[in-house]
Amino acid sequence: MSDIRIEKLDEFRWIIPPAGGMRVPGIIYADERMMKSLEKDESLGQVANVAHLPGIIRHSLAMPDIHWGYGFPIGGVAAFDMEDGIISPGGVGYDINCGVRLMVTNLQFGEIRERLKDLVIALFRDIPAGVGSEGPIELSPDEEKRVLREGAGWAVKLGYGSGGDLVTIEDGGRMEGADPSCVSERALERGRRQLGTLGSGNHFLEIEVVDKIFDRKIASTFGLMAEGQVAVAIHTGSRGFGHQVCDDYLARMVKRSNKLDFPLPDRQLACAYIASDEGKEYMSAMACAANYAWANRQILTHWTRQIFEKTLHMSPREIEMRLVYDVCHNIAKIEEFPVASRKRKVCVHRKGATRALPPQHPALPDVYHEVGQPVLIPGDMGTGSYVLAGAEKAFEETFGSCSHGAGRVMSRGRAIRESRNKSIVKEMADRGIVIMAAGEKTIREEMPDAYKDMEDVVNIVHRAGLSRKVARLRAVGCIKG
Amino acid sequence: MNKKRNRVAFPPYRIFDHTADLGVEIYGINERDLFCNAAFAVFDIMTDINLVHARKEKEIFVEGGDLEELLVNFLREMLYLYNGEGLLLKEFVISVMDNFHIKGIAKGELFSRARHRMNIEIKAITYHWVEIRKTRETWIGRVIFDV
Numbered sequence: 001m002s003d004i005r006i007e008k009l010d011e012f013r014w015i016i017p018p019a020g021g022m023r024v025p026g027i028i029y030a031d032e033r034m035m036k037s038l039e040k041d042e043s044l045g046q047v048a049n050v051a052h053l054p055g056i057i058r059h060s061l062a063m064p065d066i067h068w069g070y071g072f073p074i075g076g077v078a079a080f081d082m083e084d085g086i087i088s089p090g091g092v093g094y095d096i097n098c099g100v101r102l103m104v105t106n107l108q109f110g111e112i113r114e115r116l117k118d119l120v121i122a123l124f125r126d127i128p129a130g131v132g133s134e135g136p137i138e139l140s141p142d143e144e145k146r147v148l149r150e151g152a153g154w155a156v157k158l159g160y161g162s163g164g165d166l167v168t169i170e171d172g173g174r175m176e177g178a179d180p181s182c183v184s185e186r187a188l189e190r191g192r193r194q195l196g197t198l199g200s201g202n203h204f205l206e207i208e209v210v211d212k213i214f215d216r217k218i219a220s221t222f223g224l225m226a227e228g229q230v231a232v233a234i235h236t237g238s239r240g241f242g243h244q245v246c247d248d249y250l251a252r253m254v255k256r257s258n259k260l261d262f263p264l265p266d267r268q269l270a271c272a273y274i275a276s277d278e279g280k281e282y283m284s285a286m287a288c289a290a291n292y293a294w295a296n297r298q299i300l301t302h303w304t305r306q307i308f309e310k311t312l313h314m315s316p317r318e319i320e321m322r323l324v325y326d327v328c329h330n331i332a333k334i335e336e337f338p339v340a341s342r343k344r345k346v347c348v349h350r351k352g353a354t355r356a357l358p359p360q361h362p363a364l365p366d367v368y369h370e371v372g373q374p375v376l377i378p379g380d381m382g383t384g385s386y387v388l389a390g391a392e393k394a395f396e397e398t399f400g401s402c403s404h405g406a407g408r409v410m411s412r413g414r415a416i417r418e419s420r421n422k423s424i425v426k427e428m429a430d431r432g433i434v435i436m437a438a439g440e441k442t443i444r445e446e447m448p449d450a451y452k453d454m455e456d457v458v459n460i461v462h463r464a465g466l467s468r469k470v471a472r473l474r475a476v477g478c479i480k481g
Numbered sequence: 482m483n484k485k486r487n488r489v490a491f492p493p494y495r496i497f498d499h500t501a502d503l504g505v506e507i508y509g510i511n512e513r514d515l516f517c518n519a520a521f522a523v524f525d526i527m528t529d530i531n532l533v534h535a536r537k538e539k540e541i542f543v544e545g546g547d548l549e550e551l552l553v554n555f556l557r558e559m560l561y562l563y564n565g566e567g568l569l570l571k572e573f574v575i576s577v578m579d580n581f582h583i584k585g586i587a588k589g590e591l592f593s594r595a596r597h598r599m600n601i602e603i604k605a606i607t608y609h610w611v612e613i614r615k616t617r618e619t620w621i622g623r624v625i626f627d628v
Contacts, residue, residue: 068499070609070625094605094627131602132564132592186565200602201628240564243604247557254553254608255546267550267608445601 004044006035012064012464016044021263022051028062029403029464034456038066046073049265053078054273055085057339057346063353063403064460069093071268074352077401079337080274082345087279088271089253089286091349093330094246096286097293098203098237100354100376100404101169101326102385103301104223105308105319107230109209109476115312116207120434120477122311123205127303128197129481130438132240135196137299144192145180151291152298152326160302161323167365168374169326170355173294175333179284184248187285191241191292196299200438200481202446203236205300207477208384214469218371218389222324224471231473232321233385234300235378237330238293245289249282274347283332290331297326324387325374329354329404335363337399348399356390356402356467375467379406379454380446382433384474386458393465402467406454428478437480446480489619492525493518499625503603504610507622515613515620516552516583517573520559523606523626524570524589529598533569535588543583549611552622555583556606567592603628 009015009027014035016026026047030038038044043066050072051060057079066075071090080086112119128135139147147154152173156163166172180188198205210229213219224231238245253270256278264270272278305321312319332349339346357364357373364373372389379385383406394400424444428435462469489508497504505522509515524530543558545551562568570589577584592599605627612623 070502070607070627090607090609131599186561190565201604244561244564247561247605250608251554251557254550258546267611270608 004048006044012460016048016051018051019048021265022048023054024051024056024059026051026062027059028066029064029460029466030066031456031460034064041068043068043073046071047076049269050076050078050091052262052265053080053086053088053269053271054262055081055083057081057085061398061401063398063401064457065352065403065405069351071266072349072351075403076351077349077353077398079346079348079399082274082334082347085274085347086271087274087282087332087347088269088349089246089249089282090268090270091351092246092286092332093351094243095237095330096242096246096289097328098330099293099297099326099328100233100235100378101297101301102324102374102376102387103232103304103321104324105230105232105321107319108228109230110228112230112312116477117434119207119308119311120436120479122307123304124436124479126307127205127300127479129199129479131200131481133197133199133438133481134193137196139192139195141188141192144188147195147295148180148183148288148291149178150174152294155295155298155302160299161305165298165301165323168323168367169294170328173298173326175287175290177284178287178291180288182281182285183245183288187241187244187248190244191239194239194241195292195296196303197239197296198236198300198479198481199239204478204480205304206233206384206475208233208473208475210471211384211474212472214471215389218468218470219387221368221371222374222387222470223322224324224387232304233376233378233473234297234304236293236296236300238289239296241292242289245285249285253278286332290328293328294326325376327354327376335400337395346399348401350401352404353401354404355400356388356394357400358390358392358395361390361395372468374470375402377403377405377458382428382431382435382475382478383454384472386454386472387470388458388461388467389470391465391467394467398466402461403457406457433475434477435480436478489514489518492522494522496526502607503626503628505624505626507624509620509622512548512620513575513578515622516555516575516578519552519556519622519624520570520573520587523556523559523603524563526626527563527599527601527603528569529600530571532597533571534590535572536590537568537588539568539570539587541583541585541587545581548580548613550608551581551583552613553606553608553611553624556624559587560603560606562587563592569597601628
C-alpha cells in the first residue's frame, strides 16, 4: 500500500491527517482487524484522494465495508459545498441508484418450507436475470422518458404494485430534477429493453426468514413481527441505462479535466463544479437513472408478489407482501445537514453507502418518524441481511450515512480460483439454501468467503452509533444473474 | 515474456487481482498492437472467443486527450458495440493512430443466445489506474474493468 499515515481516533475511528493536496482529513470506521487488512490494498489511498477534491466538507469518510474501488473507495461518503464544491460521476458509481428493497409477508417459514424449491424455480424462470438480460417490457421512447421523470410512481400507475409502496421508498421513489434531454441516445437505447430485469454480478433476489430480533419495538414498526417470518430482499439498480449515463459523463469530464483549476489525483475522480452547466446536466441525468432503478425494483416487486401468489395458491391478502423500505446505495443527493452549527444544503456522495436518517428527521415517512429510517444491509450470497435503524451519530458525523453491505475482501479472480474444488451450490444446499443462478461463475465470484464478516461490519456501525441493530434475516432461497 | 520480436505470447494479456473488479495487463509489440490486444482481451474475458466469427465489420473512430485516455475511450467504444449494438468482436485493425485519435475496423458478429456463451459481464472500462509504458521490447498497458 502507499505510505499513508493513519492514526487511531477512538475505538472505531481512524484518521488520515491531511497531507499533500488533501483539503480535509480522511476518517475510516473500522476495528483493528479490519484496519490491518485494509493496509494491504489501495482503498485508504482512495479515501485520501477524495479529500483532494474542491469544496469537500469536514472529512472524506469511509464506512466499515470499505474496499478498493475505482476513484472513490466502495463504502466512501463525501459531502460537497453547493457553491464551490464538485459532483463526480465516479463518486456515484456506474450502477446509479443500485439499491436494496426489503418486503415482509404474513407467512411463517413453516408454511412455505415444502414449496421453497418451487418458489425459487418460479422466480428464476419468470424474473429475467443474467448477463445483458432483457425483459418482456419494451418501452417506446416517450414512455421511457416518463419512467425517467416519474420513477417508481410510473410503475405504480401502470399497475405494478400500489400507491402505498411509494410511501416507504427513499424519496418516494422519485428523484427531483430528472431531465431526459441530458441523457444520451445511447443510454436511452440501452434503457428501453432492460426495465424489469435483475442483471448480473452481485445482484440478487432472495427469500429470507427473520432469524433474530434485537429491538422488538423498532422491528414491529418496520413490520418485522417475529422470528420465522418470511421476507424478500431485492438488490439491483439502473442496469445498462445507469452505466451508460455514468460512462458518458465520466468521459466528458475526463476530457475537460485539464481545464479544471485543480489537479486530479486519479482520472476516475473526474468531476465538475456542482454550480457549472456540466455539473447540473450530470445531476439531471443521474436523477433519470435513479428513477429508472426505482421503477425497476418496483416492477420486480410486483412480479415477486404474483409469483408467490401463483406458486403458493394464496391470495394477495393472505401473503400481504409489504414494502419495509427501499434504499439507494450509489447516489449523490442534495440534503441538509448542520455544518459549523448552521443548517446547510450539501451534495452528499454515497458510493456504496446507505442513507441512515435518525428518528424525527423531516424526510422520514410518518410511519418511521419515531424510530428512524430502516437501513438495509444485505450480506454476501446466502447469508441474509441485517436491518438497522438510522441513528443520531450518522446525522452528526457521516452526513446521514451508514455501510451498505459486507464489503469484499477477496478479489473476484481469487474467489473463482479458491472455489474451484468446492460445489458452492451444494454447500449452500447443505445449509438449507436453495440457489439458482444464470452463470456458475457468478456463484463462484460471489461465494461467501469472498466477503468480510457481516457481523463485524454491522457491530461497528451499531457500536459507533451510526445505526441501531434491529433484526437479522437469514437467506433460504436465492436467484442470481 | 516476449521472445519473438513480431508477436507477444498468447493470450496477449494477464488478469491481476483487484478487489471488486478485474485488473488487466495487456502486451503489444507497438501501440497499435497493444490497443488491438486490449480490445481482444475485453471480448476474450467476456465470451468464448472461438465461437465468434468475424462476419461483420464496424468502423471505429475514437479520440482522447493522451494515449491512456485514448486507450480507455477505445475500449469503451468496443464495449458499447456489445452493450448497445449486441456485437461480439474478435479482430481489430487500426489504420490510423496518433496520441489523440484512432481510426480502424472491428470485426465480429451479433451475439446469439444459441451459439455464444457469456462467461462474465464487463460492465464498464474505468480510467482508474490506467497506464501505458514501454519496456525495451514490449508495450504494456494496464486497465481496470468494472465487472
